[in-house]
Amino acid sequence: MSAAELISTIFLPVSLAIIMLGMGMTLIPTDFTRIAKNPKAVLIGLTNQLIFLPIIGFTLAIVFGLNPTMAVGLLILATCPGGPTSNLITQVCKGNIALSVTLTAIASIVSVLTIPFILSYALEYFGSDTNVTIQLPIVDTILQIMVITVIPISIGMLIRKYKTSFAKRMEKPMRIASTVIFILVFIAVIAANLNVIGSAMKEVGLVTLVLNIATMGLGFLTAKFFKLDFKSSISVTVESGIQNGTLAFVIATSILNNAEMGIPTGAYSIWMFVTGGFLMWYFGKREETVSN
Template sequence: MEGTELVTLVNTKVVPICIFLIMMGMGLSLKPNDFKRVLKYPKAVSVGLLNQLILLPVIGFALANIMPLEPEYAVGIMLLVLCPGGTTSNMFSHLAKGDVALSVTMTAVASLVTVFTIPVVLNLSLQHFMGAGNEFQLPIIKTMISLMTLTIVPIAIGMLVKFYAPKFAESTQIHVSRFGILFLTLLIIFLTYIQQDIVVAAFIAAGPVSLILNISTMALGYYSSRWFGLNAAQTTSVTIEVGLQNSTLSMFMALTLLANYKMSFTPAIYTLVMLFTAGILVRFLRAKVSSELKQKDKKQDSIVDLA
């Protein structure tokens, strides 16, 4: 198979199929009651979604304009901030002893909403950074259908499997999460190989903005959650959900919908940054959650003693 044919195969077949499987894996962890959590815990979900759907794109747009970026790398930033969280954020929430149910709920709701917001805002971003009349324009309805096919449909299939075969869903879910991380790693290696002549320049150009974006959005999630009085577990999930984006979906849009490798480099570099910072953050947030739980236990013991 020639190099061009391999690239076409990966962009048009391998990436979409793998994203479909990863999103179906997320559906394996969802139940209809998860969506009712929006009404049960409105403050926590609202804080998370406000960060995820509004403040995150605003910060990304500001950084893409302020930082000295080439237009393609600036669009890569917007691809990142327009996407919802993914299975990676859910996994890190679990490792950090966060409110995993809240994390999954935020991911699910954001996945439904962004199907409709991504095509519109992304087209505006393309016009802003690439110039009016540029070749990179997405048909809005067709793009919405493509995103539905790769997000809502597989999530729904996963939920059906969860409903009719809960034991199978539970045993399969962890393997799908691992597959998602493995595929993301292989995709970054593939991008590095295909575009090896610009890898170093891309890291120098997009590395700093990726780090600033990641740290600033995590800080936003953490301090806004504390300001609104969310508990430690909820704060942990919001922080991780806002800071860890679905970079696989971002790269799919760059590679398949926009057919531009350069735009995919910012999400790829961001992935390396977010996995590193998330590993550090998990230790900090775990300690916060554990400390709060110990304080609650002490209070309960005191109440029992007084009684």
């Protein structure tokens, strides 16, 4: 097993599951019922992730004149909504964690249906030589969400309910641990992909940076336009701009059997950690705010 495979299949999922456990200890059931009663933020986030992000990716591929392989690679990235990493960043940014988790879970399941449709069109439009039927593993995707996200968070919420004082004491240490793990994962990603980072940045560095900033900007502007509270605005911003790079790599290398299509994801992963890290630093030092 290569270093990159070791990181993506073992280190990253285990680390994120631990962080999800810590997040669960900050949540109570009313955090989710409040979202269910007022689903505006969820609808905004899902619209950004499932509709506008692929449109932005498609537009940028044309504007930057990417070759077919890189264009499809960029579309793969744009169709993969935020994974657990976006939940981690939201936690440190002191955003609405329940909203972030809800968006991740729903978008990940729905994208199993939207990704094949969008990528089939992209392959045809850009004239890629890849002639395959795109079928994502629905059961595996749902199991991944359950194991990495839902189960650890549920356990954390049970700890919060029955060991409330302990859970409250652990809030700050877990936020610090989240930051440390984020940094370690960033270093590990760079180390594992050191041989391709240079060429990836040279070939698609600028367009992936624009994609990252544009999608985060979209999240921020739509949140403000629809007058979401501050913590929910942070969540929608992060969820709109942080993509599931692991899923994108799997689609490119395992389903489409084209490692080159994973190059945009490699470049984007660097920018994602840089901009995500900035948000964690900027919002993480602020005092906690109360959602409306």
